[in-house]
Amino acid sequence: MVTCPSISIPAIPYLHIYLYQLNTTSQRPAMLCYRKGTWTEEEDSILLSIVNACGPCHWFRVSDMLGTRTAKQCAERYYQHLRPGLNHGPLTSYECFLIDKIILEKGKCWAYIAKQLVNRSENKIKNWWYSRRYKQYRERRGKELDVRYPPSDLESSDIARLVDVPSGQGVTKVSPSSMNFDTTVLEPRSVQRYDRQLSPKEFFLPQSTPRASQNRNISFRSIISTMDFQNAGNADRMSKVQAHMHALPTSAFSQLGSFTTLGPNHHTAQYTFPRYKLK
DNA sequence: AAGGGGCGCAACCGCATCTGC
DNA sequence: TGCAGATGCGGTTGCGCCCCT
Numbered sequence: 001m002v003t004c005p006s007i008s009i010p011a012i013p014y015l016h017i018y019l020y021q022l023n024t025t026s027q028r029p030a031m032l033c034y035r036k037g038t039w040t041e042e043e044d045s046i047l048l049s050i051v052n053a054c055g056p057c058h059w060f061r062v063s064d065m066l067g068t069r070t071a072k073q074c075a076e077r078y079y080q081h082l083r084p085g086l087n088h089g090p091l092t093s094y095e096c097f098l099i100d101k102i103i104l105e106k107g108k109c110w111a112y113i114a115k116q117l118v119n120r121s122e123n124k125i126k127n128w129w130y131s132r133r134y135k136q137y138r139e140r141r142g143k144e145l146d147v148r149y150p151p152s153d154l155e156s157s158d159i160a161r162l163v164d165v166p167s168g169q170g171v172t173k174v175s176p177s178s179m180n181f182d183t184t185v186l187e188p189r190s191v192q193r194y195d196r197q198l199s200p201k202e203f204f205l206p207q208s209t210p211r212a213s214q215n216r217n218i219s220f221r222s223i224i225s226t227m228d229f230q231n232a233g234n235a236d237r238m239s240k241v242q243a244h245m246h247a248l249p250t251s252a253f254s255q256l257g258s259f260t261t262l263g264p265n266h267h268t269a270q271y272t273f274p275r276y277k278l279k
Numbered sequence: 280a281a282g283g284g285g286c287g288c289a290a291c292c293g294c295a296t297c298t299g300c
Numbered sequence: 301t302g303c304a305g306a307t308g309c310g311g312t313t314g315c316g317c318c319c320c321t
Contacts, residue, residue, distance in 0.1 A: 038289070038315085060306070075307070076290075111309060126310075127288055135286085 034063075034070050039077055047074055048082055056083075080121045087119040091128050099125055 039047075043066065050065050056078055059071035066074060091099075095117050102113050108129075114122040 036291080058306090071306075072292095073290080079308095080289080108310075110311095122309080123289075130311080131287065 034073070035068050039069075039081075043068060044077070044082060047077060051078055051082075080123045083121075085119045086121060088124075091120070091124070095120065096128070099129060103129070 047062070047066055047069075050062050054062065054065075056075075059075045062074045063069055063071040069077070098117060099113055102109075102116060106112065110122045110126045113125050114120055117125065
């Protein structure tokens with residue numbers, strides 16, 4: 001008899017029998033009738049219970065146990081919606097910027113992009129991008145404007161959410177003519193430094209500006225610079241930087257102003273990020 | 280109040296790739 | 301090595317909510 005201590009048997013009728021069958025024979029239960037459309041709460045909870053018991057793999061077995069969905073539907077539902085820790089909130093401006101930059105550099109590799117952003121589903125990113133592209137298409141077709149656009153969905157609250165700062169704290173949009181984006185690329189020794197074990201605060205010190213380091217000044221500019229690590233095989237390093245940033249409480253920061261940059265290809269989008277320093 | 284369009288999003292689909300026999 | 305099953309991935313579709321007229 002197969003035991004599954006982590007699941008509730010009454011929630012999944014005859015699950016123990018299914019598990020027993022599936023572990024003792026290669027035969028699947030009789031052909032089941034699969035349905036389409038929106039998942040019910042009951043289906044979600046059963047799917048989660050099965051995955052908790054068996055792990056997120058062997059989706060044909062999971063499908064057999066659930067009984068109402070195909071393996072593919074189960075896998076997709078889990079990875080895009082039920083996976084623990086998944087962030088269902090709106091994409092932040094910084095995340096949008098990252099998406100644009102990665103697409104420019106590597107193309108539309110949604111799975112890769114999803115891995116670079118913290119706990120975002122591939123579908124969410126894809127939906128955002130196609131939705132925006134469609135919006136642009138409509139705007140351009142209607143007004144015959146040039147390709148430059150300020151994304152209308154980039155609100156101050158989104159930017160503030162990135163660093164857990166209450167909405168309304170000054171984030172201002174700057175005209176393109178006044179932009180001053182530091183395109184400094186980190187030198188190799190900076191990359192080496194990021195490879196050492198550093199405290200979260202050290203992590204954000206701009207490596208190329210000693211004075212800023214002295215003042216314990218941090219900015220998103222330094223975070224953006226870390227994207228260069230991707231090209232040097234340091235993709236996970238940026239995630240750690242982001243994670244550290246997210247981990248710091250609001251009270252740890254005071255605002256220094258903001259800086260603005262065009263999107264990564266310098267003619268598609270305009271982003272304005274707040275600059276903060278550690279108190 | 281009704282209906283039509285915009286929009287965000289979940290879900291679907293088909294092809295590609297991986298894996299185990 | 302080849303095949304079939306399993307899984308991954310990118311693009312598309314369609315549903316439902318909201319807002320405007």
